[in-house]
Amino acid sequence: MSPGRVGTLDSYAACRIEVDAEIHESVSTRMPTLDEAKILQMGTGIPVMTITRRMTSGGRVVEVADPIIIPGDRAVLDYLIRLR
Secondary structure (H helix, E strand, O other): OEOOEOOHHHHHHHOOOOOOOOEEEEEEEEOOOHHHHHHOOOOOOOOEEEEEEEEEEOOEEEEEEEEEEEEHHHOOOOOOOOOO
16 A cells, blocks of 8 residues: 555555556536535536446456546546458
């Protein structure tokens, strides 16, 4: 573990769980609820991105982060699509 810093991967490593090299995410967009707009300090007319993130170990799901909610005007999705 990194001194003074414990993250998700460090926590799994401490438990001898080797996380797979891929993280799977499902992304969608929608309008925020009133509570989400207030918490995120944004207007209700700005869409949010909702993300479900799954981490696996040996193909078995070990963590699901759902939902991760990000204001649409503050985020960029950057993808690599391999054809071969």
